[in-house]
Amino acid sequence: MVELLKHLINNLGYVIVIAFFISKLNAFRQMIQKNRIGRIETLILAFTFGGIGIIGTYVGIDVRGAIANTRNIGVMVGGILCGPFVGIVGGVLAGLHRILIDIGGITSFPCAVATMIGGFLSGIIYKKSTIKNRWLYGLIGGILVENISMSFILLFSKPFHLALTIVKQIYVPMVLINGVGIAVVIMITENIFEAEEEIAAKQAKHALEIANETLPYFRDVNKNSLREVCEIIKLSVKSDAVAITDRKKIMAHVGSGEDHHTVGKTILTKATERVIREGVIAVLNTPVEIECIDENCPLKSAIIVPLKENQKVIGTLKIYYNDENHITFRDISLAEGLSQLISTQLELSKLEKLKEMANKSEIKALQAQINPHFLFNALNTIVSFMRMDVDHARELMIDLSTYLRYNLERGDALVSLEKELEQVRAYVKIERARYGKKLHVLYDIDEAIDIKIPSLTIQPLVENAIKHGILKGNQDKGSIRISVKQRKETVRTSIEDDGLGIEEEIISGIKKGKTKEGSIGLLNVHNRLKLIYGKGLKIQRLPKGTRISFEIYKKEG
Numbered sequence: 001m002v003e004l005l006k007h008l009i010n011n012l013g014y015v016i017v018i019a020f021f022i023s024k025l026n027a028f029r030q031m032i033q034k035n036r037i038g039r040i041e042t043l044i045l046a047f048t049f050g051g052i053g054i055i056g057t058y059v060g061i062d063v064r065g066a067i068a069n070t071r072n073i074g075v076m077v078g079g080i081l082c083g084p085f086v087g088i089v090g091g092v093l094a095g096l097h098r099i100l101i102d103i104g105g106i107t108s109f110p111c112a113v114a115t116m117i118g119g120f121l122s123g124i125i126y127k128k129s130t131i132k133n134r135w136l137y138g139l140i141g142g143i144l145v146e147n148i149s150m151s152f153i154l155l156f157s158k159p160f161h162l163a164l165t166i167v168k169q170i171y172v173p174m175v176l177i178n179g180v181g182i183a184v185v186i187m188i189t190e191n192i193f194e195a196e197e198e199i200a201a202k203q204a205k206h207a208l209e210i211a212n213e214t215l216p217y218f219r220d221v222n223k224n225s226l227r228e229v230c231e232i233i234k235l236s237v238k239s240d241a242v243a244i245t246d247r248k249k250i251m252a253h254v255g256s257g258e259d260h261h262t263v264g265k266t267i268l269t270k271a272t273e274r275v276i277r278e279g280v281i282a283v284l285n286t287p288v289e290i291e292c293i294d295e296n297c298p299l300k301s302a303i304i305v306p307l308k309e310n311q312k313v314i315g316t317l318k319i320y321y322n323d324e325n326h327i328t329f330r331d332i333s334l335a336e337g338l339s340q341l342i343s344t345q346l347e348l349s350k351l352e353k354l355k356e357m358a359n360k361s362e363i364k365a366l367q368a369q370i371n372p373h374f375l376f377n378a379l380n381t382i383v384s385f386m387r388m389d390v391d392h393a394r395e396l397m398i399d400l401s402t403y404l405r406y407n408l409e410r411g412d413a414l415v416s417l418e419k420e421l422e423q424v425r426a427y428v429k430i431e432r433a434r435y436g437k438k439l440h441v442l443y444d445i446d447e448a449i450d451i452k453i454p455s456l457t458i459q460p461l462v463e464n465a466i467k468h469g470i471l472k473g474n475q476d477k478g479s480i481r482i483s484v485k486q487r488k489e490t491v492r493t494s495i496e497d498d499g500l501g502i503e504e505e506i507i508s509g510i511k512k513g514k515t516k517e518g519s520i521g522l523l524n525v526h527n528r529l530k531l532i533y534g535k536g537l538k539i540q541r542l543p544k545g546t547r548i549s550f551e552i553y554k555k556e557g
Helices: 003-026 026-033 039-058 071-081 082-100 108-128 134-156 162-219 223-236 270-279 329-359 362-367 372-388 390-407 419-440 458-471 504-512 522-532
Strands: 059-062 066-068 241-246 250-255 282-284 301-309 311-320 414-416 437-444 452-454 478-486 489-499 538-542 545-553
Touching: 003 162, 026 329, 039 071, 039 082, 059 162, 059 223, 066 162, 071 082, 071 108, 071 134, 071 162, 071 538, 082 108, 108 134, 134 162, 162 223, 162 329, 223 241, 223 250, 223 311, 223 329, 250 452, 270 301, 270 311, 301 329, 311 329, 372 390, 372 419, 390 419, 414 419, 419 437, 419 452, 437 458, 452 522, 458 478, 458 489, 458 522, 504 522, 504 538, 522 545
Parallel strands: 437 478
Antiparallel strands: 059 066, 241 250, 241 311, 282 301, 301 311, 414 452, 478 489, 489 545, 538 545
């Protein structure tokens, strides 16, 4: 027994040396360190650890027709470290090999079955254990499998007296060496995962350094500032290209592929669409996965991470390399950190701009459109109705109080669509009471729309349609259609009038962010929608009149 123990200790040394060198191979480390191991890589790992199990059989020693070996070490270590598939496949390979090299051998069948059971057990340990206690579970699992193997030898091997003799000779060495061997090999290979944590910490620090360097460029987000951000990231992470997109198009791209990955181009790849839709990271290791429509594109691998605002994906950060299979855990960890920090910077940038707008009194200017003339005219109208129709005058007083109360609230708050429309209806009733049949307003509102929108969004558009569309045209009468319609993913609001028609100069000015007298309400609404949702007003001059519309994603409401 002592000689057998020495031989198995020597065999364990071979296994440890093999495991140590495998753990140092870059290809193996990359496979282990990826968050999601691909099918081919998983298969490679299964054959690798199954192969270590087979080597354990070959270096075993013959004991009365049985083979005292370290086969179960390779199988169980593979399953415990890499998951059920690796353990099961490795166990089946090593088990079948045990039968085939000694067909009809006294312990061939029971030992093969025990090895396969070990593969299944290792998969269970993988799911139940943690990084800190895997070695302990491995020790217990190894001892358990060897006991199962000994039990099977006694149950299935014939003649029984020979089986019993074999078990007496190999039981202690096999149980001890295989149990301890699994624990030791796991401890050695576990340094990979400790290195992973160290890498994550270093990459988090690196991400903070990059974020600090890019911070000034987020104070005024535009295509030039985003390009600078991409330049800094590219140099810092030593990638071949970096890009930033919103939900629909490329906002900036620096580096390889810049000739066809152009700013403003619509996002075409399914991988990017999936990242935007599901908010998950995409790791692409081949040109086929990248799906670039330019067949000469030099980009061969990429990481795509979502950029978020209030838990909603607003765009992506893409880090590209010119080599296939370049992405490691180090790259993924850094990209995740950058995604979170850039998302925070973008959100802070928007809050800063909204604060700046408030400081400049843009929202206050919008609220200030409760000007003395409107208030005087509204009160005059109410007074005139008090002589003719007291009930109507009372209703108008309620409408005026609703309108005034709403306008005095915060102009940058999100309110329910129902509340916004309540204020619109109050305003319209006052104006219709004043202008009578000259003004006709039609509401086309879908029921049960449950979204929130920025306050003072629809009313300024209706006011613009009345003052600058219907009344400015000196028409005998005019009509306004207020429409709020549900679409598949969005809610579309439009205000259409048949009045004078908006000037092209005003449309152009609003797109450029310039204010013209009389259009501050439109510009303010456009700017706020663009800041919050990335897209402002759509203004169309019709053959007769004007249509102003905007869309909000239902999830954003």
